Amino acid sequence: MRRAEGQGTDVDSIYEAMGKRVPLGRVGEAEEYADLIAFLVSERGAYITGTAINLDGGLCPVV
Numbered sequence: 001m002r003r004a005e006g007q008g009t010d011v012d013s014i015y016e017a018m019g020k021r022v023p024l025g026r027v028g029e030a031e032e033y034a035d036l037i038a039f040l041v042s043e044r045g046a047y048i049t050g051t052a053i054n055l056d057g058g059l060c061p062v063v
Contacts, residue, residue, distance in 0.1 A: 023058035 004011045019026040036055055039045045054060050 021059070022056070026057065028055065028057055 004014050007014070015027050033055060036053065040048060054062060
């Protein structure tokens with residue numbers, strides 16, 4: 001919000017500009033982050049340990 005005010009624009013324009021830099025073409029939704037967390041704390045994610053999961057729409061390349 002402060003960034004938008006400082007640039008004299010609205011928040012939607014900021015998110016749209018940020019999304020253009022992400023390979024998937026958009027900024028992630030809060031529900032998408034929550035879904036990953038819910039999976040990791042569930043029984044289905046019980047065997048996952050010591051890993052890094054990039055939840056960034058492909059912004060950080062992984063080799």
